[in-house]
Amino acid sequence: MRKWLPLLTVCLGTFMLLIDVTIVIVALPDMVDDLDASFRALQWVIDAYALALGALVLGAGSIADRVGHRRAYVVGLLLFAVSSLACGLAPNPGVLVAARAVQGLGAAAMFATTFALLNSAYTGRDRGSAYGIWGAVAGASAAVGPVVGGLLTEGASWRWIFLVNLPVSVVAILLCGRTLPVAHAAVRGRIDVAGMASFTAAAACATYALIRANETGWSAAGVWWLLAVAALLLAGFVVIEARTRYAMFDLALLRDRSFVAVLLAGLLLTFAAFTTLTYTSIWLQSVLGMGPLAAGLTGLPLSVTAFGVSAVLGRVLHGRRPDLVIGAGLLCVGLGSLLAAALLHGSASWPALVPGLALIGVGVGLATPILGSVSMSLVPVERGGMAAGAVNTARQLGFAFGIAALGSVFTAQAQRTLAGRDIPDPADVAHAIAGGQTPGLLRAAPAAGRQLLDSAAQAAGVAGVRATFVVAGAVGVLAGVLVAVLMRPGGPHTVPSAERPAVPRERDGDGAPATRDAPARSGGDRRTT
Template sequence: MARKWWTLIAVCVATFMLLLDITVVNVALPAIQKDLNASLSSLQWVVDAYSLTLAAFLLTAGSFADRIGRRRVFTAGFAIFTFASFLCGISGNATLLNLARGLQGVGGAAMFATSLALIAQEFQGRERGTAIGAWGATIGGAVAVGPLVGGALTEAFGWEWIFFVNVPIGIGAILLTTTQLANLKAPDPQPLDWPGLATFSLGLFGLIFGLIRGNSEGWSSPQIVASLSAAAVLLVAFVIIEHRRDTAMLDLSLFRKPAFAGVSVVALTLSASMFAMFLYLTLYIQDVLGYSPLAAGARFLPLTLLSFFVAPVAGKLSARIPVRVLLGAGLGLVGVALLLMHGVTLGDDWTTLLAGFLVAGAGVGMVNPGIASTAIGVVSPVRAGMASGINNTFRQVGIATGVASLGAIFQSQVSSKLAELAPSAPPGFAEAISSGGAQAALQAAPSGSRAQLATAANQAFISGFNEILLVSAVVALIGAATGFALVRSRDFVAEHNGAPAAAEPVEVAA
């Protein structure tokens, strides 16, 4: 088989692992909580440690690949991701698991940043479109089956196996990449932006840490004030550094074009609303409604499968309908879906969420192709890689900040409602409810008060759940309005025959 097809297989395997790892983890979180006795903040870090490091290193990994060769960085990313997956599986406490998840994100950044570049270097013309289509289908497939796969592995073998399953696949893929892929690099690579990487990653970490720990430590505590203040200073410094550097990891000039700024907001708000809500939807379905991991994963299929089937239809419609309409309507549907889910009450079944799941699936399917095509369509071809990297970074930042922000609101509302319903609840009970550990906490309570506490716990959880559904809906609707207002057809760049071609990558020694 020709080298280019081996390259496509390797890239699709890597992409499937990366996206699957995001979706399978959500379904396994209640099992992780019970096994490791994890708090809500620890569960948030299981998601955010991965998203944060993936966002922080994504653009830098692309620049590094241009310097030393794409295969080297891709293979190194595979090795890091595979080793980190093994560490996740053997973690005996939440701290070790979250550190391993952060390492997974570093490996994931190296793989994700080089995936499209590897396809582009091997395929031209119509074949390139076919290859990118296969890559896109892989993304959709991973998102569609992720909850079910995660539920099946967790229920049959334990949560550890959502990570262990990556190890043999990763080893096989590493052998494939080292023997079949060419190691090409850019002919004129840019120097690495170390100041930008440092200020962005540390600033983002300070922000997420402050949001996650704010409720437990107290928002006015010195630790939280220092964390959020340092984050603000570092992120402002990052913007200043990127504005002044000729070889910035984040080209701020791209945001001068309204369409690029608009689609970045759409990517951020989609992740901060719908995708960040998956953590709390999973806790509700498993811990309040009592479904097993496999049954919970199956309940997400109406959303994920509809998104998978709507996406290619939306891609074809973009040739006839302005992309701003697809972006605005798609994200608007996500906002409406979250409003449809809002208002659950004690005693409701999962079917109360079904209408919202179906509308959300249609909305996500409509908006995802438009995000990708707009991000690279409104810049010149030679800057498409940077634009795509920025877009993916905004997606991950949205997940990280969304999970943390919604968690802060959720935990505050749960504590407030529990104090109203059960003022004599034992210390730490609100935290146990928020993290899905109410059942274990109930066993430690006096037997005579368990029934009352169980009802209060579920009512408090539902109160917090409804609150963040409403907040998420508002975020999605704001993103929809912004995308519709800023993304304009005239901002798209047409490739002319006389336009200068990008320099071809050159092969380097293995």
């Protein structure tokens, strides 16, 4: 049993940081009332965390390679705990959003080190089992977030969705020193500050552009200016990394079709599988009138199947072709979303979601464990933080981009539905429905027209949710095909070790002496998991 304590330590951090991506979804209406803020302002409670996590995890992984993975993980836990306390005590929306951004920084430090810590603690079939259990936790966390959020919000207060992190963080910190091995030999050199700054700014601009597009529409000039700035910053990042000796991201990896496929899979898996849950929750609560707990429980089929598939098949899938496993997982996610869209209609309620969400969970359970193990097998052991950071950056940016992009889809479809029902100002009403403000609309409407508006809002809500599932389904299916093609055996998938820049090493950040004979790969053959 003791040999699984490192896995427990890593999974505690993973569970907290991923559940906090979605745990706030069902609590937003209560936050709006308690803090006397608009729903649109509190949307940043979700976006600030997702943006900080997505934009900073690559840089955090690079720093972890310098200072030691175990040390970086502990610092991440401490930051996460302190910022969770600040979130729980926040007196106004500004403090809450700022604390969520710091919480995202702590989560980035944890997320960037998980794969390296698992690789250092386990080998062979045990490694396959560890990744399977970790994948089960990761796959179920985001889906179970609304359930936990509903329980805490209804049973206590929305503040407890953050305060509950404190005892879990304390346990994880105490376990770190006793259970986690030294993960790697530290890399000597300067931290790539310029690369971190340019990439973080590019990710922030791109995400904010999508959020603005959701609020003002794609015709707004500001949206395209932000996208142009993001593109320039990304180009600057590429130039910086090409000229920097101690780059935080090795650009040579982008010539490896398998690594590119893993990045795409991480981005599109999160986009297709989880971002629809935000708008499903808004529809169930603000349009259909369900409580936070009931709305959260609708995601249970996804979390249960994801956990079961990953836990049971993690060891079995060890050594299987990753192109087939990841491709099949993405296809299941896509088909599950399309199934949910097909079952939704004008009078549908939560039962229509169950079959599709269950199939999405199967896909998440298949793909999630393999992403981590494959990414680690494609880089030298001392760059494990970089690899984990890159993959998890893609995952979290997929969530941040998905929230913004599917918000535009929801609003546009709701507006088209309202326009066909002779509702005044369909654009404003559609934005209000997408923002969870349907109850306020109904209270403000004249009594004579309230029933008509309620009927129109229900039709617009279900049409908007159906549209998000259609887009997510198309993304999942196309991603499955694309990843399977990119990762198929038979081509020059990996970057020859001779092309990788030499990385000087010194003593490990955790105090262990560096070894000069570390293997070129941390996970063995790239076709194993």
